[in-house]
Amino acid sequence: MVEGRGFNSVRDGSDADFEIICTPCGEDNIREEAVKFCAECNQYLCTTCTRYHRRIAASKFHKLLDTDDGKNTLEVAMVTKCRYHADRDIEMYCGTHDMVYCAKCIATEHRACESVKNIEDVTTPFVQQNEIHELQDESKAVSDQLKAANKNKQINVGSLEEQRSEILRNIQDIERNIIEHIGKLKREAVESLNKRYSEINSEMESEITLMANTITEVDKSTSMLQSLSNMDARQQFVQTKLIQRTVKDAKKLFEKSESQGTRVVRFIENADLNTVIMTATDLGRLETMNKIQKLPTPKQYKLKSKREIHVRMQNDVKRCYISDTCQLHDGTIILTDFDNKKVKWLDTNYNVKCHCDLNNQPRDICCTTQNEVAVKMNNNKVQFLSVDSSLSVLRDISIEDGGYWGMAYIAGDLWLSTGSGINVYSRSGTLLKSINNIVNGQRIFKDLPQHIAASRENVIVTDGSDGAVCLGRDGTVKSELRDGSLNYTQGVCVSSDGTVFLSGFRSHNIVIFSGDGKCQGELLTQEIGLTNPGSLYYDNKRNCLILTRHRSCDSIYILEMCD
Numbered sequence: 001m002v003e004g005r006g007f008n009s010v011r012d013g014s015d016a017d018f019e020i021i022c023t024p025c026g027e028d029n030i031r032e033e034a035v036k037f038c039a040e041c042n043q044y045l046c047t048t049c050t051r052y053h054r055r056i057a058a059s060k061f062h063k064l065l066d067t068d069d070g071k072n073t074l075e076v077a078m079v080t081k082c083r084y085h086a087d088r089d090i091e092m093y094c095g096t097h098d099m100v101y102c103a104k105c106i107a108t109e110h111r112a113c114e115s116v117k118n119i120e121d122v123t124t125p126f127v128q129q130n131e132i133h134e135l136q137d138e139s140k141a142v143s144d145q146l147k148a149a150n151k152n153k154q155i156n157v158g159s160l161e162e163q164r165s166e167i168l169r170n171i172q173d174i175e176r177n178i179i180e181h182i183g184k185l186k187r188e189a190v191e192s193l194n195k196r197y198s199e200i201n202s203e204m205e206s207e208i209t210l211m212a213n214t215i216t217e218v219d220k221s222t223s224m225l226q227s228l229s230n231m232d233a234r235q236q237f238v239q240t241k242l243i244q245r246t247v248k249d250a251k252k253l254f255e256k257s258e259s260q261g262t263r264v265v266r267f268i269e270n271a272d273l274n275t276v277i278m279t280a281t282d283l284g285r286l287e288t289m290n291k292i293q294k295l296p297t298p299k300q301y302k303l304k305s306k307r308e309i310h311v312r313m314q315n316d317v318k319r320c321y322i323s324d325t326c327q328l329h330d331g332t333i334i335l336t337d338f339d340n341k342k343v344k345w346l347d348t349n350y351n352v353k354c355h356c357d358l359n360n361q362p363r364d365i366c367c368t369t370q371n372e373v374a375v376k377m378n379n380n381k382v383q384f385l386s387v388d389s390s391l392s393v394l395r396d397i398s399i400e401d402g403g404y405w406g407m408a409y410i411a412g413d414l415w416l417s418t419g420s421g422i423n424v425y426s427r428s429g430t431l432l433k434s435i436n437n438i439v440n441g442q443r444i445f446k447d448l449p450q451h452i453a454a455s456r457e458n459v460i461v462t463d464g465s466d467g468a469v470c471l472g473r474d475g476t477v478k479s480e481l482r483d484g485s486l487n488y489t490q491g492v493c494v495s496s497d498g499t500v501f502l503s504g505f506r507s508h509n510i511v512i513f514s515g516d517g518k519c520q521g522e523l524l525t526q527e528i529g530l531t532n533p534g535s536l537y538y539d540n541k542r543n544c545l546i547l548t549r550h551r552s553c554d555s556i557y558i559l560e561m562c563d
Helices: 023-027 047-055 067-077 103-109 129-177 179-226 233-260 273-279
Strands: 036-038 043-045 064-066 092-094 099-101 116-118 262-269 284-291 303-310 322-327 333-337 342-346 352-357 362-369 372-377 381-387 391-398 407-410 413-417 421-425 431-436 452-455 458-462 467-472 477-482 489-494 500-504 509-513 519-524 533-539 544-549 555-561
Touching (some): 036 047, 036 067, 047 064, 092 103, 099 103, 099 233, 129 179, 129 233, 129 262, 179 262, 179 284, 322 533, 322 544, 333 362, 342 362, 352 391, 452 489, 467 489, 467 500, 489 544, 500 533
Antiparallel strands (some): 036 043, 036 064, 303 555, 322 333, 333 342, 342 352, 362 372, 381 391, 452 458, 509 519, 533 544
16 A cells, blocks of 8 residues: 555645545645656655755665655565664574564574574564554654653753752761861862763763653654554564564653652761861762652561472472572573572572573572563583573673672672682672671681672671671671571562561561661561571562571472561
């Protein structure tokens, strides 16, 4: 079907029938007869638009055809270039990822994929009209969401400037009270503030640009859907797949933006500054955070119910030993099965939807990026896995003492327990620093370090005794979380309000600590019957605690909290 067939001109009042109308004029509800066709823009042009098309720098060298020739070459003109390799045509289909690519993409990124075919060999039925309408609605919805989110980002940039000004006023007030020593500290604080503000501002400008570019891609895809019915089945298939990928990427970007919320900068004044001014090393502590709706406030945690979720698969050769869990951005859970040498991915109903076989026993797991997880292996390796529509092995790095429990991804670095303390690595495998157990003749940990969790600016490390140690990012001891009811503490997790949960392997319980380190009592006691608790993960989205048992067990346990 040729676009515009049968419309009359309203520009000159003529009643003449046109076989084809001008595409740009038609977008303005003006019916004008097309005299040329641009194969590169896939547009029919009237006499006036043809003249402008030849004047614009971006299109002046485009090849213009007569409309009859345009109809014959439309199929050729619709050849689509690869989004990653602009000089390559889309010509291959990967069944594993259900997406179309150029030959270079297939050769470099999809060599191990199955069901790779030439598009000409794929059965491509015409897209149903209801599918087009659904994709149009979906494209418009995500475009509107991104536009609103982008507007909030722009507002956030302005609010950061206001917060910066407020912090500066706070700094100046402190300066007036302790003028003899404040000069040096003021310069350091302002320098730190301006540097961090510049970093945040640069990050947010980049995010705004990315979001704006994505909006343009989504809007372009929405426009392409309007002409989808004019294409043959092959082109409909290609364009639909590309638009679906664009919408999927846009959704991920929106979800990431929503999870970040509004960025907030706070300055925490040193309350003891007046008495310790001559020994002070800083004016205050600059703190940044992602604010979604309001700053979290501590709440009381009480156990509402518990559920046992079976995670054994038919091809598991041994009984499961679920050693650790982590949660992806979409809320789904990934587990390590130590004895079966597997990583298992659960859907939103906690059913195993896919898995990845590994060549050794996995101990710990954590998310590193939106589409990647790191797995601490029993053979002195950290294995990185891709998380897309399935799980696949990417690469690995070598580490020391991989046979110990404990790994967390904190501020871009991997913190790993060892037999003598903590090692911090970059994702590329560079050892950044080591935190030894013995410092100035004193032990940091009562026993061996175990599981690790991030708690705002600090790191919580269980140590196989009656609690855990709270470390700063620089490795200094900030505090200890101890309680006599804990015996051989292993698991640790932190909820969004800073509440810390510790599990006692031998005491068969879970003890809660507030964000300031005060013990709040037991959440789970030995009487409930969940013996030998191991790793913990708090699911803030579902308000529940995910518990594994440190022994052969085919289940995980979901401990739901009272609202």
